[in-house]
Amino acid sequence: METVIELADDLADDLSLQSASSESTTMPTKQPFVIGVAGGTASGKTTVCNMIISRLRDQRVVLVNQYVYAMLQDSFYHSLTDEKLQNLHDYNFDHPDAFDTELLLSDMEKLKHGQAVSIPDYDFKSHKRKEQSRLINPSDVFILEGILVLHDPLVRDLMSMKIFVDTDSDVRLSRRIQRDTVERGRDIEDVLHQYARFVKPSFEEFILPSKKYADIIIPRGGDNDVAIDLIVQHILTKLGQHDLCKIYSNVDVIVSTFQIRGMHTLIRDVTTTTHDFVFYADRLIRLVVEHGLGHLPFTEKQIITPTGSVYTGVVFCRRLCGISIIRSGESMENALRACCKGIKIGKILIHREGNSGRQLIYQKLPADISSRHVLLLDPILASGNSAVKAISLILSKGVPESNIIFLNLIAAPQGIHAICKRFPKIKIVTSEIDSSIDEHACVIPGMGEFGDRYFGTDNDSSTALKSQRSSGFPCLGTPK
Incomplete structure (x- = not known):
């Protein structure tokens, strides 16, 4: 089939240098x-x-x-x-x-x-x-x-x-x-x-x-x-995302090209193999992580180049840590380590209780987390319940709300509303906002159970879905 749309260069790979200014709680x-x-x-x-x-x-x-x-x-x-x-x-x-x-x-x-x-x-x-x-x-x-x-x-x-x-x-x-x-x-x-x-x-x-x-x-x-x-x-898809970005100035959807949309098509396709799913999911995760790093505070710095010239550049904040929400969030750790060598990474495990209840099962956070900027990792933001629980824990450790950047691949409007209304100073960076969540709290159209698909444990997707729901562990689309 003849190609109908040619793609420009990888615009999404460019890091935007944005300072982390304090967010207003008023509607922009x-x-x-x-x-x-x-x-x-x-x-x-x-x-x-x-x-x-x-x-x-x-x-x-x-x-x-x-x-x-x-x-x-x-x-x-x-x-x-x-x-x-x-x-x-x-x-x-x-x-x-x-x-x-x-x-x-x-x-x-x-x-x-x-x-x-x-x-x-x-x-x-x-x-x-x-x-x-x-x-x-x-x-x-x-x-x-x-x-x-x-x-x-x-x-x-x-x-x-x-x-x-x-x-x-x-x-x-x-x-x-x-x-x-x-x-x-x-x-x-x-x-x-x-x-x-x-x-x-x-x-x-x-x-x-x-x-x-x-x-x-x-x-x-x-x-x-x-x-x-x-x-x-x-355009219709982006308009839906754009409406939320107009309401909440702390929501940032990375600039979408048809290359990015093509990768979303592959990881959402039920027939995509585990190998291809992991490959393209890793590429998208890397883009999200790099874009999220662009929201860190920075200072200008002049250096001397090998030609003897003066170059005015920037130095980003170095006191960082990543926190992954087990287990889907662990899929984002490699990309974060690739971008930030030697970064400390903590973990949080939250158990689902009913439709809206959440119980903290496990936490392992850096001892000095209160003095760091935190990159919270979870590929999917659905209802936002688990994310709210995780954010509340991080805040209880003394981390300023404005020092948290939540990175995910796709988000549902319900999750965005839940986080932004309660934590208006937290930055949410995502690559796409989907239409809604269904009666099972799974993102629609979504991409299935991210953890099972990424870690290759989805041999029988219907059995896996029932198993995870009965056990209470979150799937892609279950409330984060």
Whole structure:
């Protein structure tokens, strides 16, 4: 089957350097989910955006046209002076300097903080902004479209998802010729001259290099129905996660690419072998651990490189320890040791009593845990009952709430609510938020009994499920 979506580089491997600031217990302002759609001229960006919007039926989506095409309805183009108008054929509309990026950033920051904005209405006949502007109200989702939306790092930082529409250059040129000659009444020789002088060089210098920043690359643009469907389903999943992240500022879902989603597909598949399950689970766990380490406090440090140059870097907090909730949490210990050589790791065993009761069976914690930052390890957060019990124990040892980072692969909304309402200063880092938990307190859709699948004790999954529930030991999906 032909690949419908190409993946960008491993963006999720990048560690974000974030200081551990104190968390507010008040609800943060809801922020929009911003989708950036870039690509060359006439690549089909607008078609892709319209298809996404039409399939997000129940979502309130506003399309912000930064640059729809390089020379059509580009709201943030600079108005041309009389001098530039006299030499219009020498003006490059595909260069980053042609756009008022500062104004775009200002407007997007206002929208991000729930403020309405009036964006310019650009007239392509006069090449000036009209007196009237267009009012854009705050929304849950914005699609920011244009040839250069992935070029500027400050604009990229505003995006929750970055898409690049990749269409063959010959197809794009033929579309541009048809559009400019039929819709704009231009001479074909002028179209080809401008393409060769400005459009193609700008594409190669500015637009094509920005492709590497995309989370998702769509070959063939709007003709790729399968890719659009996958993206829409992915957006709907992320919107559900995004709502919780807007409610709780201490919840961090790592940036998802289709590579990460592909690994989730493999470890969730009931037919996946134990060997493959462990391999891909370890890869995801490593990503979660590395992302969680990015939330540790750090200080700046200047060092001398082998070339004799001065480099200003950072040094992370070194007083760490890991605490795994037996037994699924033990599957995350190798990744933590690989990232933090020599780290101390403690263990907690909690026994399930009924639907909500929890009994502490065993604990082995570092004696000096109160002076350390704690990475709490458990692959699954379901109802949150066991996690609450474990966190309460750690706090009783004198660990400040803000010094605890809870790392897991998937979480259910119920577990997130249970922890965040009771411990608003604890950081939760996960790779995906699932829809719910079922009557057995198992995460849905989940991935089965994580401990049994990881440690190879799931030869008879139905028997194992009954066995663990009767014994009271947690499975993947039982309340943590």
